[in-house]
Amino acid sequence: MGATKTTLFDSAQNDLALLAKAFAHPARIAILQYLASSTSCINGTLVQELGLAQATISQHLRELKELGLIQGSIEGTSVNYCLNVERWEEVRLQFQDFFDLLTVKNANANCC
């Protein structure tokens, strides 16, 4: 008990849920917004910007990296992170499809 029963759902549903999980924490939203506004950044800057501990930021960055949403490259003693444009577009479309599907049929809904 306790773990999500992924076998009951199709891969599109499981994929979307995993992506949504990435957005399901305000720190990760803030990280993505900060990356978008600053073209590049380092972990250290984010620690000051967000007010969470360095280990915590690093953990959030790893989650975003594992989903391919961001990528990083070593820059001397620090690390530059930025958005992964191709992946980002992919994800945007995935959400758009989800919303479109549920919006098209809306005329039939609101029945209760």
Next chain:
Amino acid sequence: MGATKTTLFDSAQNDLALLAKAFAHPARIAILQYLASSTSCINGTLVQELGLAQATISQHLRELKELGLIQGSIEGTSVNYCLNVERWEEVRLQFQDFFDLLTVKNANANCC
């Protein structure tokens, strides 16, 4: 320790994270899709459709209801659920704004 530090973030970031949480489980995605495709449904039908226990479905439905994404009305001995159209449009725009903000600046990104 362990709880999300919401005070570090603004209300737009916290709001979006809460909404994303609703989509962060395949069962809730499946429920929303099923509601969109069938115009209305009852808890019992979802139990057969999804293969989760009745108590579990009811719990997922409550979460969606608490965010205003769906609404239900009693229909004899069963309950009809449907999407909340107005709220849905609101949420769709909230996500679109988030994606747009991160897409516009993308030309500057992908730098690492």
Next chain:
DNA sequence: ATAGTCAATCGTAATATTACGATAAAATCG
């Protein structure tokens, strides 16, 4: 009334997430 049906809620076990101190690993500087 009594039995039956359906969904909500309670209680709880299993698992996942969040946060952070401590430590490690890698590069830079003196």
Next chain:
DNA sequence: CGATTTTATCGTAATATTACGATTGACTAT
């Protein structure tokens, strides 16, 4: 080289989520 800086990882405590059996409450039908 040794000291410093920066990020990743480990270990772990606190909290949240997921799932389900059991029960309750509300309505229906007999």
